[in-house]
């Protein structure tokens with residue numbers, strides 16, 4: 775049967791892509807693992823390490839402002855926010871998660887730059903260990919492949935809005 779549909783998909787090829795990563799220093803023992811996973815995945819998919827820019831902020835709550843500034847600069851094909859919010863550690867974990875995820879989505883829609891949510895939310899330290907490079911994978915690495923796919927898909931889509 776003849777295929778008549780046009781399929782748009784972002785390739786998993788990071789060659790030439792400029793990626794910004796904003797990392798929260800809170801729970802940095804885990805966030806450093808997420809960052810390593812993200813950088814490794816980007817480079818293994820063809821990114822030049824010189825095209826990866828990393829900024830550190832105090833906590834996950836501070837990530838959106840820096841991501842917004844990077845998105846507005848026009849210098850990045852995709853941005854990734856990395857952090858670890860442990861529910862047991864704070865009463866306001868849910869507030870942080872809700873605000874940060876909503877902000878990432880809003881920045882993405884307002885600027886047209888894909889913003890990937892790489893904030894790990896866990897109930898305890900054990901789950902944080904599992905998601906930052908052990909039995910549940912590395913959330914930084916999966917955020918990186920999402921960023922690559924979305925950056926390439928966005929490049930393949932029409933740039934100007936229909937009038």
Ligand code: INI
Nearest residue numbers: 798800832833834835858859860863864
């Ligand atoms: N920030 C995190 O990234 N993870 C946390 O688990 C966390 N806890 O537990 O409080 C956390 N808090 C700091 C917050 O992100 C801000 O830096 C702080 O509230 C100052 O605005």
